[in-house]
Amino acid sequence: MREPLIVMLVGIVVLGGLGYLAVQVIGLHGRVCTLEAHQRANLEERITAIERDVAVIKAISTRVDVLSARVATLSPTTGHILAPRKDNVVSTAFRYEIEINNPSDGKYYYLANRIGGLYWPKVRINTQPGKSQYSGTTDEGGSPPGGHFTLFLFEVGQDMHLEITRWLNGYDFRGIQIDGRVLDSVDVVKRR
Numbered sequence: 001m002r003e004p005l006i007v008m009l010v011g012i013v014v015l016g017g018l019g020y021l022a023v024q025v026i027g028l029h030g031r032v033c034t035l036e037a038h039q040r041a042n043l044e045e046r047i048t049a050i051e052r053d054v055a056v057i058k059a060i061s062t063r064v065d066v067l068s069a070r071v072a073t074l075s076p077t078t079g080h081i082l083a084p085r086k087d088n089v090v091s092t093a094f095r096y097e098i099e100i101n102n103p104s105d106g107k108y109y110y111l112a113n114r115i116g117g118l119y120w121p122k123v124r125i126n127t128q129p130g131k132s133q134y135s136g137t138t139d140e141g142g143s144p145p146g147g148h149f150t151l152f153l154f155e156v157g158q159d160m161h162l163e164i165t166r167w168l169n170g171y172d173f174r175g176i177q178i179d180g181r182v183l184d185s186v187d188v189v190k191r192r
Contacts, residue, residue: 077102079109079153079183082133089189090140096123097135098153100183103127108161110154110178114185115144118175119152121164140190147190156180 083097084090100109109125122138140149156164160179167176 077104077107077155077183079155081111081151081153081184081186083135084151084186084188086186087189088186089191091191092141093137093139094188095135095137096151097133098125098184099133100125100127100153101132104155107155107157108164109183110156110164110180111138112152112154112178113140113144114150114152115142115175119178120173120175121168121178124164124168125153140188144190148187149190150185150187152178152185153183154178154180155183 077100079098079100081096081098084094096111098111103109109127110121111123111125112119112121114120120140120142123136125134127134142149156178157180163176164178
């Protein structure tokens, strides 16, 4: 009779332990679910904050683009021929110095001589970031009337750049018309 009682007591203890263990597992499961819910909510809050930050960054970027465009219109490209100066006498080959400030992207810069109503492109100025002054040597090999010609600094677009490039690489050296913005010009005298 003792043995069944012991078996029964052991069974009660085992069942009680299993019940306690089941309660603990259920409690642990509840805490895990709560923790997961908090983490999910936390993650959703962080994602929302990141999305808000991205929207702010996009708005700032758009504003910067608008302001950059405004600054470009307030500070348009300017250019000056520093040498030769007005009425300087030059030989066939002569040194030039120019200054270009705020060069525009997608624009090209050329020096060209004008004699009469036509232009003879001489040199392309390859602008570089952080640099505003350029120098080199160019020439006027023709015989301008009275020895006078005008040196022009042009800003041109893509189509005119391609036309000038073809002209410079061609063999027809008759003058051309240049469709572009004149940044500066200077009247020069060629030594006879």
